[in-house]
Amino acid sequence: MSEPIEPQTPAEPEVPAGPYVYDYAASPQRQIVLPKTVPLPSLKAYRAEVAAQQAADEAKWQKMQADYETAKAKAEAEGKEAPKPPVKPVPRKDDNDMKTPWPQEAKDPDLLRLQELLGDKVEEVFEQAGELTCQVRKEALLETLRFCREDASLKYEMLADQTGTHYPAAKDFAFSVVYQLTSISRRKRLRVRILVPEGFEPESACSLYPGANWMERETYDMLGIRFKDHPDMTRILCPEDWEGYPLRKEYPTVGWGQRDIDLREDRGGVLMRIAMEKAGQMGINLKQPQAD
Amino acid sequence: MFKNEEMEINLGPQHPSTHGVLRVKLRLDGETVVKCTPIIGYLHRGVEKICENKTFFQGQVWTDRMDYVAAISNNLGWAEGVEKLFGIEVPRRARYIRTMLTEMNRLASHLLWLATHALDIGAMTVFLYTFREREYLLDLFEAFCGARLTTTAFRIGGLREDLPPGFIKQAQAFQGIFLDCLEEYETLLSENRIWKKRTVGVAKISAEDCIALGVTGPVLRAAGVPYDIRKAFPSAAYAEMDFEIPTRPEADTYARYLVRLAEMRQSHRIIQQCIDGLPEGPVMAKIPKILKSEVNEVYHSIEAPKGELGYYFVGEKGGTTPYRMHVRAPSFVNMQALSKMVEGRLLADVIAAIGTLDVVLGEIDR
16 A cells, blocks of 8 residues: 655745846847858858868878878888778768759959949949849049949849848948949849948938938947938937847847836835746746845 | 918828828828829838848748739749749740639739729729639639638749649630639620729820839830730740730820720639640649758749749858848839839829739738
8 A cells, every 4th residue: 555645835935135137148038149250252251161171171182192192101111901991072062952052153244344344443243143243432432322223234224122241240341332223125134243341331322212211220229330410310220319220140039129127116015026037937037136 | 361372291000091001101282193102011021131031931931021912923933033043944834824823813913903993083883803713713722722812822942732623624614714803894894984094194204204103013014115024035935835925005094994804814814725725744843852052143023913033032052041131012012113203293193003003012011
């Protein structure tokens, strides 16, 4: 016979006394990991990367051969069997339907025409995934857009989209600003890109493409890039008194703007109890503040 | 006693005819609009920021919540954009099914537009008729993916599953009745004197202004520009479909109504072609379970019911999430045309103009 089991009363969850605040700094979502690389597609960078990879592979192969030679000499001297000669490693092929689009040299007549028109103001032109990219100097943006719009062989009448990207890891620039142009008559697309440092104000495209008005306001709102000669450079999606620029990489996904429960007015600890329960369910650490 | 001075009023943000939380600041001289300033951002959720912290598979769920009446179009844009970023080739059967569902979604979106637009202007009855047919379509979506509005219909590389049994039969039944239903709506509206008085010549915007402001979709086509991304930059299976781009030269609210009705007929044609020519084969490409991107930058756009819906992705080396994601929402860009459409016209035309632009605030504010 087994012993009778004593009925157990469930333990009351311990609720420490005192006011509680949400410890933002310890919240796992609040931890920001800034990117270490600069994912800026570019033909030059890609070529340099490929060359470096090839050089590394070649060095490895040379070392393998040299190791083999020494091992062979050593084996011969000791009168043992010679080791197997090394096999040149071949890159592993993945068995899937993916063909990564790498940047390629610009062959499209539009890009060549832009290069011809702008000369050394063009920093880079390349094609990737069937899309044309033209990177120009940040001061020559408006000139480039004017050529794109008004040149008879280009005729990009419509600005489809305008946006930017934050690159905190880059040294000589902080943002890229891209303009996606569409030519309705020629059924073509072109991307014009500039790289701007923090605080630089690119010229507004509103004089050429009036539709850029809201797009540039959104870019300013989200990334904090101000545009020169813009008719109304104010925030558009966030409230006017919003602090910070949400699409920058150092901006956390939670935390800023969250309201804390005012526990000073919490008579009887009802709000605190609710907060503790909620926090327990959500797996949030509620830290007891130190006494002053 | 009667002073001749301008008055400033707010239309919205809580007003039934602003289709959500749109606030329009209007400066009025009597009943004439002197200045119109749309103010947006009341529904901003930071979808772009959220998607930067979600994997490529998870992010698609957020696209449903942008244009919630045409979620499948948003899913298509996301899936194809990511596929372009990775260079994934989608099987032909999957592309056909995608095309069919997207066109069905276009019908559902246009039906909802017709219902609410007519309701704003004062024609109550159409609402009841169009929602009847929209229900058929939502049932089809439910049969396909289990959800009526927030579908997350596609997967990157194709579809999660093939069509359920009986789907084609149901779709055929819908195809059989839909053209008659369209004629019913036309009987109610096209020659209706009140409808014509409220729409003909109202909220005009020329083709030059449309292109300058970046306005796309039925608004641009009603101004006489035959620009449709399904033809200009075809994706999915649109290159294999036979359809026309309906245009009108008048560029007013009535022309946009006619263009959208004609577009519904073309969508009906495309769905029929998809059903008839549905190829056999797999519906999913071979892709790894974890997608790791290379340094790349793509802009992919599709023709959503409202206009050009574009997705801009920046991929980081070895990144499982997009480094940067941006949505070119058609309603956001089209909304800029509102001031041009209504300034100098009557207050009642503002309601017609908001309706005819067919905006969804979830997409404008993201």
